[in-house]
Amino acid sequence: MTDHPIRILLAKIGLDGHDRGVKVLARSFRDAGFDVIYTGLWQTAQSTMLAAMQEDIDVVGVSLLSAAHLTVMPEVLRHRKELGIENVPVVLGGIVPEDEHHLLYEMGCAAVFNPGASVEGIVEKFKVLAADRKRLSLSEAIAGYESKNNAALGQLITYIQRDQVDGKWTPPAGSAKVFGITGAPGVGKSSLIGKLGKAMCEKGFKVAVVAVDPSSPVHGGALLGDRLRMMWGEPGDNFFIRSLSSGKEYGGLGPHCADVIRALDGYGFDYILVESVGAGQSDVAIRDVVDKTLLVLMPESGDSVQFSKAGIMEIADMFIINKCDLPGADATEGQLKSAVGTGRPICRVSTVRSEGIEAAADLLLN
Amino acid sequence: MATKPISDPQAAPVANDKPFYGPQDVAGIDYARDLANPGEFPFTRGIHPEMYRKRTWTMRQFAGFGSAEDTNERFKYLLGQGQTGLSTAFDLPTLMGRDSDDPLSLGEVGKCGVAVSSLDDMRRLFDGIALDQVSTSMTINAPAAILLAFYIAVAEEKSVGPDKLRGTLQNDILKEFHAQNEYVFPPRPSVKLVTDTIEYGTHHMPQWNTVSISGYHIREAGASAAQELAFTLADGMSYVEHALERGLDIDEFSKRLSFFFDVHNDFFEEIAKIRAARRIWAKVMRDKYGAKLERNWWMRCHAQTAGVTLTEQQPTNNVVRVAYQALAAVLAGVQSLHTNSMDETLALPTENAVKLALRTQQIIACETNVTSVADPLGGSWFIENKTNEMEAEANEIFREIDDLGGVIGAIEHGYFRRSIADSAIKQSLAFDSGEAEVVGVNKYVEKDYERIDVLKIGADVEKQQVARLQQLKRDRDAKRHQQSLEALRKAAADDANVMPFLIDAAKADATVGEMMEVMASVFGRYDGGPEW
Numbered sequence: 001m002t003d004h005p006i007r008i009l010l011a012k013i014g015l016d017g018h019d020r021g022v023k024v025l026a027r028s029f030r031d032a033g034f035d036v037i038y039t040g041l042w043q044t045a046q047s048t049m050l051a052a053m054q055e056d057i058d059v060v061g062v063s064l065l066s067a068a069h070l071t072v073m074p075e076v077l078r079h080r081k082e083l084g085i086e087n088v089p090v091v092l093g094g095i096v097p098e099d100e101h102h103l104l105y106e107m108g109c110a111a112v113f114n115p116g117a118s119v120e121g122i123v124e125k126f127k128v129l130a131a132d133r134k135r136l137s138l139s140e141a142i143a144g145y146e147s148k149n150n151a152a153l154g155q156l157i158t159y160i161q162r163d164q165v166d167g168k169w170t171p172p173a174g175s176a177k178v179f180g181i182t183g184a185p186g187v188g189k190s191s192l193i194g195k196l197g198k199a200m201c202e203k204g205f206k207v208a209v210v211a212v213d214p215s216s217p218v219h220g221g222a223l224l225g226d227r228l229r230m231m232w233g234e235p236g237d238n239f240f241i242r243s244l245s246s247g248k249e250y251g252g253l254g255p256h257c258a259d260v261i262r263a264l265d266g267y268g269f270d271y272i273l274v275e276s277v278g279a280g281q282s283d284v285a286i287r288d289v290v291d292k293t294l295l296v297l298m299p300e301s302g303d304s305v306q307f308s309k310a311g312i313m314e315i316a317d318m319f320i321i322n323k324c325d326l327p328g329a330d331a332t333e334g335q336l337k338s339a340v341g342t343g344r345p346i347c348r349v350s351t352v353r354s355e356g357i358e359a360a361a362d363l364l365l366n
Numbered sequence: 367m368a369t370k371p372i373s374d375p376q377a378a379p380v381a382n383d384k385p386f387y388g389p390q391d392v393a394g395i396d397y398a399r400d401l402a403n404p405g406e407f408p409f410t411r412g413i414h415p416e417m418y419r420k421r422t423w424t425m426r427q428f429a430g431f432g433s434a435e436d437t438n439e440r441f442k443y444l445l446g447q448g449q450t451g452l453s454t455a456f457d458l459p460t461l462m463g464r465d466s467d468d469p470l471s472l473g474e475v476g477k478c479g480v481a482v483s484s485l486d487d488m489r490r491l492f493d494g495i496a497l498d499q500v501s502t503s504m505t506i507n508a509p510a511a512i513l514l515a516f517y518i519a520v521a522e523e524k525s526v527g528p529d530k531l532r533g534t535l536q537n538d539i540l541k542e543f544h545a546q547n548e549y550v551f552p553p554r555p556s557v558k559l560v561t562d563t564i565e566y567g568t569h570h571m572p573q574w575n576t577v578s579i580s581g582y583h584i585r586e587a588g589a590s591a592a593q594e595l596a597f598t599l600a601d602g603m604s605y606v607e608h609a610l611e612r613g614l615d616i617d618e619f620s621k622r623l624s625f626f627f628d629v630h631n632d633f634f635e636e637i638a639k640i641r642a643a644r645r646i647w648a649k650v651m652r653d654k655y656g657a658k659l660e661r662n663w664w665m666r667c668h669a670q671t672a673g674v675t676l677t678e679q680q681p682t683n684n685v686v687r688v689a690y691q692a693l694a695a696v697l698a699g700v701q702s703l704h705t706n707s708m709d710e711t712l713a714l715p716t717e718n719a720v721k722l723a724l725r726t727q728q729i730i731a732c733e734t735n736v737t738s739v740a741d742p743l744g745g746s747w748f749i750e751n752k753t754n755e756m757e758a759e760a761n762e763i764f765r766e767i768d769d770l771g772g773v774i775g776a777i778e779h780g781y782f783r784r785s786i787a788d789s790a791i792k793q794s795l796a797f798d799s800g801e802a803e804v805v806g807v808n809k810y811v812e813k814d815y816e817r818i819d820v821l822k823i824g825a826d827v828e829k830q831q832v833a834r835l836q837q838l839k840r841d842r843d844a845k846r847h848q849q850s851l852e853a854l855r856k857a858a859a860d861d862a863n864v865m866p867f868l869i870d871a872a873k874a875d876a877t878v879g880e881m882m883e884v885m886a887s888v889f890g891r892y893d894g895g896p897e898w
Contacts (some may be wrong), residue, residue: 014474015458017547020587023787024794040894041547042470066458067713067823071473097712097820115711116678116807118798186779191893229893325552325890352552352890 004162005035005221005245006130009057011048012041013076016066021093021115025061028119029126030221035245040228045075047231053083054240055227056154058130059110064094069104077108084151089129093117142169145267150237153267157242160259171266176208178261178272179364180286182312183296188322191351192296192360193273194230199361200271201238208269209241210260212276222246226275240269258289271364292317294364297336299328318345320360325350387747395750400645404699404740408648410641410753411741412699413664418737424702425727426503426668430455430480431714432827434490437480441495443717447724451533453503453704454491455479456513461548463509465879466831475828478714479505483835483877488516489523498526502533503578503668508550510537511563512881515868534575534624534668537563540601540773541580543895544782545587550882553774555889559864561608566865568619575624577605578668584782585628586674588790591639594628595756596763597782599646604773606655616657625667627700629691631675636691637743638752640667640698646757669695670704676711680806680815684708689726696730697743703727713820780895835877842875850874851884858888 008029010022019041029036037055039048052060064072073092080086089110096104101112111125136144136155144152159165183189190211197207211226222245230241242264244257257274264272276286287293295316319340321332329348336346347363349356395401402408405415414420427449429440441452457479459471465483466475475481482488492502497520506513514535518528539556542549549556560577567576581589581598589597602623609619625643629636647665651657671691676684685708692705705723707715715723731737743749770776796802803809850871857867864885871881 014472015462015464015470016474016478017542019547020790024588024791027787027791028794044470066474067477068473071825095712097822098817114678116804118808119794120798350890352892354890 005033006058006127007035007037007056007158008059008061008126008130009037009039009048009052009055010061010063011039011043011051012063013043013045013048013072014064014066014068015042016064016068017041018065019063021065022061022063025063025093025119025122026223029123030223032123033221034126035222035224035243037224037227037243039231040225043231045072046079049076049079049083049085051227051231051241052080052088053085053151054154054242056135056158057088058133059126060088060090061126062090062092062094064092064096067095069094069096070100073104073109074107084149087134089133091126091129093122138164138168145171145263148268150240153240153263154242157260157263160263161244161256163256165259171263174265174268176265176269176272177292177364178265178274178290180274180276180290180293181296182276182286182293182316187296187298188229188351189275189296190226190229192320192322192349193275195349195351195354195357196361196364197230197239197273199357200365201236203361203365205270205365206238206268207240208264208267208272209239210257210264210272210274211241211243212246212257212274213243214246240264261289287315294318294320296320296322297332298323299326299332313340316340316344318347318363320347320349322349322351324348324356325353387751389747391747391751392754395754400754401744401750404744407652407660407663408645409664410645411744413644413666413701415740417699417740418696418731419740422731422737423696423700423727424451424501425449425724425731426451426453426702426704427720427724428453428455428503428505428670428704429720430457431478431821432476432480432823433831434480434482434487435493436476436827438491438493438495440717440720441492444720444724445495445500447721448728449724451501451503451702452495454505456504456506457481459483460509460513460878461506463512463550463878463882465877466828466835468879473828475831477823481827481831482513482516483831483879484838484875485516485519485872486834486838486875487831488513488520492517492520496526497521497524498530500532502531503536504533505536507536507539507542507546507548508556509878509882510535510539511559511865512868512872512878514563515865515872518869519872528570528574529572531571532573534578535563536578536580536626538577538580538601538626540604540777541583541598543777543892544584544597544601545589545786546583547894549892549894551886551889552892553777555885556892557604557608557774558861559885559889560605561612562863562865564605564609564619564622565612565614565863567622568614572622574622576619576622578624578626579605580626582626582628582670584786585630586672587786588793589786590789591630591632591635592756592759593763593785593789595639595643595646596760596767598625598627599643599650599760600764600767600773602647603650603654606651607772610655616651616655617659617662620651620655620657620662621659624701625665627667627669628672629669629695629698630672631687631691633690633694634743634749634752635756636694637698638749638756640669640695640700641741641749641753642756642760643667644699645753646760666701668702668704669698669700671695671706673706673710676706676708677804677807678711680812681708681712681818682816683806684711685722685726688723689730692726693730693734693736696736699741709818709820712818713822716819716821719818778895783895838875839877846874847871847876851876851880854881855884855888858885 026036026038091111093113141152141156145156200207213224224243347360401410404412430437458474466481564576579602581594585594644665648663651663671688688705705726707719707723709719767776770779854867857864
């Protein structure tokens with residue numbers, strides 16, 4: 001194993017919701033020190049491989065218990081080819097009749113696991129596949145970045161994250177506006193970012209998201225799950241999400257987060273949204289790397305005691321009250337207004353109902 | 367919020383604390399208060415005085431695959447083999463409220479159940495079956511109200527009124543948020559929709575079970591027995607409270623609520639779980655909600671053997687596992703039972719495998735004589751102690767749920783998903799370490815075990831179904847279709863009961879996907895809540 005966490009992606013494609021196995025695996029991989037990106041339910045072959053490209057994934061694991069593997073896997077492999085990331089091995093887990101295994105290997109799957117496979121064996125296989133993966137060299141990644149190749153961007157970010165660029169390269173200056181988006185766990189930051197990103201892309205802007213999730217303090221691995229709430233159908237090239245694990249000592253942001261943002265800026269994104277871990281005193285750190293900070297709240301989280309306690313209240317430039325479909329939105333807005341006074345905008349949205357998204361996006365765009 | 371594990375998950379039966387049990391282990395039990403005779407409150411020993419002496423349980427095998435015609439044929443076969451109730455499995459697109467021609471349905475049409483997108487599909491599914499003669503169970507949740515509307519409309523075409531229909535709609539959306547993930551709308555409007563069906567059923571369908579409150583999926587997703595018990599009953603109480611808020615009379619609607627439990631490997635624990643469920647429910651219905659009619663204190667339940675215990679390796683061993691689990695269900699006094707087929711871990715079951723699973727039940731009923739006495743294990747020091755333990759653990763979990771603001775609050779906190787995932791990972795570790803022994807998988811392993819034939823669904827089912835659906839969309843009366851959907855949208859927005867509008871839309875050939883989309887425009891779509 002390398003010094004840096006292996007980055008894997010676990011995905012469920014299609015409508016099947018049986019996620020017991022994939023969730024057990026996600027946690028086991030994290031505990032084995034991997035960075036695990038779980039894309040959640042109801043993904044398509046395309047969204048899965050797009051995520052693999054943006055996240056610079058070492059091994060993709062697809063879980064299918066719906067008997068659709070002979071339809072879905074060819075699609076997965078087709079998108080892998082189209083995205084130019086044939087260097088990423090794809091593994092299938094699920095209910096696959098034995099006499100169909102050879103078909104899957106022949107079409108290009110790196111491994112097939114059936115129920116009853118031991119977690120240990122699966123983890124070992126992923127380690128071997130990750131070690132064998134042929135990545136772009138730093139200079140190839142830089143060249144690809146300069147010719148606007150998203151797959152190269154994904155791999156270059158990994159070099160930056162791992163502090164392997166080492167002064168050999170600095171990104172060109174860009175003109176992106178950078179927003180920090182923070183708020184307590186459960187207020188719906190990621191869903192909101194997904195909706196905002198979609199609204200901004202639909203207006204023709206290029207949007208990048210940096211999602212920071214906490215590393216497990218015990219094992220060094222991380223479960224990077226935010227991405228699953230940010231994606232929609234077929235986002236295309238103008239929406240680029242990168243998940244980072246935070247490490248403990250960076251005040252809610254990951255190591256080299258600022259460098260990653262600079263690289264995205266130089267690549268030509270118009271807007272960069274940085275989601276940070278939870279809200280709290282430490283999150284004030286976000287202010288150093290962004291132009292504006294946006295605090296997300298929800299009804300019932302809004303008693304004035306909480307407001308006054310959080311240092312984040314002072315540094316926020318704007319506020320979004322999410323989940324306004326829930327009772328108590330008026331009261332929360334009232335309390336918020338009296339806590340922050342005038343001059344800083346307050347916006348109400350419901351990501352569940354897709355209400356207020358346009359107005360919130362306009363707030364960022366202007 | 368940190369969740370503390372309530373009990374160790376029982377994938378691997380763990381050793382009991384003690385080598386044997388005696389009178390001291392049941393010292394606090396008052397026979398009349400805690401047990402009573404079968405058929406008497408609190409019904410720990412069963413809901414009927416004579417249990418299976420009078421009538422055996424309903425043998426109900428879940429079936430559905432391919433096209434409506436394929437499943438119709440399987441239904442007729444099962445009825446011909448002596449099965450007494452139908453149980454419909456829908457395919458994933460239908461379960462998720464999507465039409466067969468939806469892009470997300472690709473490759474999944476007819477695979478794990480039957481594809482039903484329209485009234486026309488439902489008509490073909492029940493072709494030649496007298497709907498006033500059978501009881502039909504439909505395993506469907508997010509779009510349950512729509513499928514019920516189809517069923518009512520098909521029955522009407524056969525001149526069978528809703529009051530004559532017997533059967534069960536699973537319609538348990540809460541456990542989808544905990545475990546199975548087949549939700550579409552957010553929790554609150556989802557429960558409103560369930561309450562609509564309860565209200566409609568109460569007024570128009572006196573013989574129809576409106577909700578089958580299910581622990582099965584919770585357990586299969588990794589919960590322990592105590593978690594299954596507590597989460598399921600908490601869900602039941604949540605439905606009751608929503609129906610009461612709607613202004614329904616407890617004694618009118620609660621008789622149509624039924625339950626559905628998993629029967630896992632730990633033989634005595636499973637029996638204790640179901641006995642505890644009856645006792646808890648009876649007390650809650652009588653004392654907390656004030657139901658006056660005795661039959662409304664009954665926890666009636668369906669059970670299914672645990673699919674998760676079946677193994678791909680040495681698959682014929684599964685027949686033996688299923689037989690023990692089925693025996694536990696019978697000794698626990700369930701009202702109906704599905705026995706899994708030995709090949710279900712590989713694919714949908716073949717006809718022969720389903721028959722063998724049904725025969726397993728028939729052998730218990732006809733040959734073992736366990737049906738000759740109600741609650742034969744009652745009074746066993748071990749069983750009664752274990753039943754008490756289950757009840758105590760459930761009460762502890764109810765308190766945790768209450769602290770989070772009830773079931774919906776706990777969903778929004780991610781409590782259920784996290785608790786279940788914690789249990790699942792423990793089971794996985796126990797299996798990997800060999801502490802949990804599974805014959806044929808990590809114990810008594812054979813490299814070259816005997817393979818069995820499995821059922822495969824051809825791709826032509828999907829092509830045919832998609833073509834037929836698109837034909838229907840072209841041929842239907844566009845104006846009537848549009849009007850019916852608009853009326854549905856308005857009803858949803860006005861917070862009216864949507865059932866009559868769904869029935870109208872069904873008759874206007876609106877599809878499952880279209881009706882779901884209209885409701886989603888009002889209710890919103892849910893992205894799953896906290897995951898870890």
